[in-house]
Amino acid sequence: MAPLLMAEGVTKRFGGLLAVNNLDFSLDQGAIVSVIGPNGAGKTTFFNCVAGFYRVDEGRILFDGRPIHALRRDHIAHLGVSRTYQSIRLFANMTAMENLLVGQHHHLSSSWIGAVLGLPSVRAEEEMANQEARRLLRFIGLQGRGDTLASSLPYGDQRRLEVARALATKPRLLLLDEPTAGMNPVERQQMTDFVRRLRDELGITILLIEHAMRVVMGISERITVLHYGEKIAEGTPTEIQSDPRVIEAYLGRGSQAQAVGQAAVAELAPVPPVPSPGPPTA
Amino acid sequence: MTAVAMASAGQRGAWTGALRIGLIGSAVALYVCLNGIVPIFHARPLIRDTISLGQTALVLTFLGAGYLATRRAPPGAAKALAAAALAGATSGVSLSVLLLVGRLAGIDVRAVFIQASPVLYEVLTLGTGEAGFWIPIAVGAIIGTAAGAMSLLPRRFAYPLLAGLLSVLIVGLFASLLRTPMLGGPLHELARLLFAAEGITRVGAVIAFAAAVLFGVFWPQAHLRRRAAELPHAQRRRLIIPLIGLSLLFFLVLPQVLGPFFAHVVAFVALYILMGFGLNITLGLAGLLDLGFVAFFAVGAYTVGLFTSLSELGLFTDSQCLALWDGFAVCPQSFWFAVPLAILLAMAFGAFLGLPILGIRGDYLAIATLGFGEIIRILAGSDLLLPWLGGPQGVINIPKPIDAPPGTPLAGATQIYYIGLVCAAVIWFVAIRLRDSRLGRAWIAIREDEDVAEALGVSLVQTKLLAYMLGAAFAGLGGAVFAGLIGSVFYTDINLFVSINVVALIIVGGMGSFPGVVVGAIFLIGLPELFREFAEYRFLFYGMALIAMMIYRPGGLLPSKIAQRELHVPDAVAPTDPGMVPVGERGA
Numbered sequence: 063m064a065p066l067l068m069a070e071g072v073t074k075r076f077g078g079l080l081a082v083n084n085l086d087f088s089l090d091q092g093a094i095v096s097v098i099g100p101n102g103a104g105k106t107t108f109f110n111c112v113a114g115f116y117r118v119d120e121g122r123i124l125f126d127g128r129p130i131h132a133l134r135r136d137h138i139a140h141l142g143v144s145r146t147y148q149s150i151r152l153f154a155n156m157t158a159m160e161n162l163l164v165g166q167h168h169h170l171s172s173s174w175i176g177a178v179l180g181l182p183s184v185r186a187e188e189e190m191a192n193q194e195a196r197r198l199l200r201f202i203g204l205q206g207r208g209d210t211l212a213s214s215l216p217y218g219d220q221r222r223l224e225v226a227r228a229l230a231t232k233p234r235l236l237l238l239d240e241p242t243a244g245m246n247p248v249e250r251q252q253m254t255d256f257v258r259r260l261r262d263e264l265g266i267t268i269l270l271i272e273h274a275m276r277v278v279m280g281i282s283e284r285i286t287v288l289h290y291g292e293k294i295a296e297g298t299p300t301e302i303q304s305d306p307r308v309i310e311a312y313l314g315r316g317s318q319a320q321a322v323g324q325a326a327v328a329e330l331a332p333v334p335p336v337p338s339p340g341p342p343t344a
Numbered sequence: 345m346t347a348v349a350m351a352s353a354g355q356r357g358a359w360t361g362a363l364r365i366g367l368i369g370s371a372v373a374l375y376v377c378l379n380g381i382v383p384i385f386h387a388r389p390l391i392r393d394t395i396s397l398g399q400t401a402l403v404l405t406f407l408g409a410g411y412l413a414t415r416r417a418p419p420g421a422a423k424a425l426a427a428a429a430l431a432g433a434t435s436g437v438s439l440s441v442l443l444l445v446g447r448l449a450g451i452d453v454r455a456v457f458i459q460a461s462p463v464l465y466e467v468l469t470l471g472t473g474e475a476g477f478w479i480p481i482a483v484g485a486i487i488g489t490a491a492g493a494m495s496l497l498p499r500r501f502a503y504p505l506l507a508g509l510l511s512v513l514i515v516g517l518f519a520s521l522l523r524t525p526m527l528g529g530p531l532h533e534l535a536r537l538l539f540a541a542e543g544i545t546r547v548g549a550v551i552a553f554a555a556a557v558l559f560g561v562f563w564p565q566a567h568l569r570r571r572a573a574e575l576p577h578a579q580r581r582r583l584i585i586p587l588i589g590l591s592l593l594f595f596l597v598l599p600q601v602l603g604p605f606f607a608h609v610v611a612f613v614a615l616y617i618l619m620g621f622g623l624n625i626t627l628g629l630a631g632l633l634d635l636g637f638v639a640f641f642a643v644g645a646y647t648v649g650l651f652t653s654l655s656e657l658g659l660f661t662d663s664q665c666l667a668l669w670d671g672f673a674v675c676p677q678s679f680w681f682a683v684p685l686a687i688l689l690a691m692a693f694g695a696f697l698g699l700p701i702l703g704i705r706g707d708y709l710a711i712a713t714l715g716f717g718e719i720i721r722i723l724a725g726s727d728l729l730l731p732w733l734g735g736p737q738g739v740i741n742i743p744k745p746i747d748a749p750p751g752t753p754l755a756g757a758t759q760i761y762y763i764g765l766v767c768a769a770v771i772w773f774v775a776i777r778l779r780d781s782r783l784g785r786a787w788i789a790i791r792e793d794e795d796v797a798e799a800l801g802v803s804l805v806q807t808k809l810l811a812y813m814l815g816a817a818f819a820g821l822g823g824a825v826f827a828g829l830i831g832s833v834f835y836t837d838i839n840l841f842v843s844i845n846v847v848a849l850i851i852v853g854g855m856g857s858f859p860g861v862v863v864g865a866i867f868l869i870g871l872p873e874l875f876r877e878f879a880e881y882r883f884l885f886y887g888m889a890l891i892a893m894m895i896y897r898p899g900g901l902l903p904s905k906i907a908q909r910e911l912h913v914p915d916a917v918a919p920t921d922p923g924m925v926p927v928g929e930r931g932a
Contacts, residue, residue: 167802172782177781178774
């Protein structure tokens, strides 16, 4: 089976800075894959290239076999790529419902003339869209809070609402940029389970950037490690934990650092997900 | 520090507070004197032989100083009154100094401030001559004390009193508007009793005051509101229908009663409401600051002008009516034919001007659109388009849409009043439908975060172009109504101030709010038109209103649904300004 997302030799420069350097990457349908790396490694830049926020300088990105690196953001969204942001970017002055309705924008077809005339077809479509939005609210546990302004929701709810807004576009690939940033351990665990549900229940392929190692190790099937824009390792969580280059990237060179690193990585062994399907083979 | 010492320090603070308010009042009083408001409007009486508008400005200043001082005074009625008197008296100090310098010392203040005229000195001394230099201080103290006394009264008495004073002020200001229709009719004698040639008579003032006081005392407003709120939903809806009917009747009859001048003013307001609705789409919903809005207004006005004008610039004559079948003909010269065309052309212009500036954001967009507006203005007056648009001569002799001889109910501006109101009502409906549609949501999303909206699949090209085009359509309709109202189109009508006016009325009314546009148009367009006497000071009041607005009600007079929702978040603890609360700080 051809990979859902494939990057070939992707390079992105900002002036003299090489943010992403000759990156090859592929992602299979139905997988959960993480991209990790120290700050400034080029993770978010890579996301921005995939979602059409940046134009790649070299290389190409294929989604489902189609090159998307030259497409506009809305076209990429139409093809089935949706994303969330490192810092929450909800439409703050719109309600939770309206955020979800905007997400459905391109699945609705009513024209403005139809809306002005109040055609029955437009009304029916709006009703459908509202139902879908309410369904998504239930899915993220925000039923009954649809009329709340997005900016008035608690932080964790805002994070999930942002994911739900991305889901409203009916994506095949979901890019999550640090979904658990700023969360406490309990919220992190909830978000981890939530992301797993997205794949298991909705069949959405997930690519995420994450700093919280417990989350990364607990959820990812494969991990790609970036450092200074280059891919330095790729593999299963177990392989990554014992990869000396990864430890070096995070902690630096030297025997002492090596020892500290191995201890730290050992401590970061994945926590069993809830509900637990049994301890992972670490 | 002991408690007593602290208390006395607090009191000292309160006295310096009253003094500070007095000094501000002093500056305001001096300003309204030297910029000419007091001397010029001394010629216009509010109440005949009693008080002029110029004096009213000073009285209001003293009242304000007294009231503000009372609010910050230490507890106790006597102290509050003393603080009010102090603030009022201090407010008068600058005027006394002006009198000392300009009158007694004989220094020629007029060389710098040309409004420091003998008339002004006479107003300030109440006509007592040189010896009266102390009068502003005394009057200030008295009026300040009165304001303090009023604010000490229990609400039950203070509110009707305030209503009475306000009523005298409003009736006095609008006197000529109310008087003109009464003259020559069965109410002629009553009009002569209540109104002077300018302003009102003393009898009129007493009646206006008494009526408002009685109204304030006996009006069972709270009681009625409570009863209305208790009614079930269906019954409340049934109440609304006769209310709408009544207001419709009110608007139908209004110009017939108040005369053509009033109709002209309201037609002008309706015209700006149309344009306000249009810009409310581009600016209020989609967040695109378009300062060249006048371009679309110009397209609408010139289209209607050229199609319907009877002058040699007009494109058609009566004989060119196209007979389609028996008794039915299409006349290109008809206003009704020209208006839809004007709207379509304005939309086309919206798309044409919108395309090159799609990628420009924020402040840069404002500058780019400003340029477009200027280009259109200069083109309209240029020699290049002289053969078609008439250049400085303009398009003249545009007939009224309906051929009604003078004296009939639809004559002159009155028909434009009706047309304008109907258009505004229809456009309101259309605008609200648009706002609540898929397109409206996309507009708001673009305003909130354009990048995110696009990443969710909203096409920026399509959505922004539609915002420009539909906004332009409304402005084109506004221009069409303008051509019908004024009967001519000159390139000088196409100026930056049209755009600025529309932006200002949206900001004053409340960004993104459609009722706000109506209120903003009434305040910024209607009132200045009614008070032609104040024309010179129009932009002074304008600027003051905008500054006050930004400080005290940044959301506008009638904030949009979104802003209102912010105030009614289900959490009872929701602060009034959610922007101040960091994301995530507020618990569920």
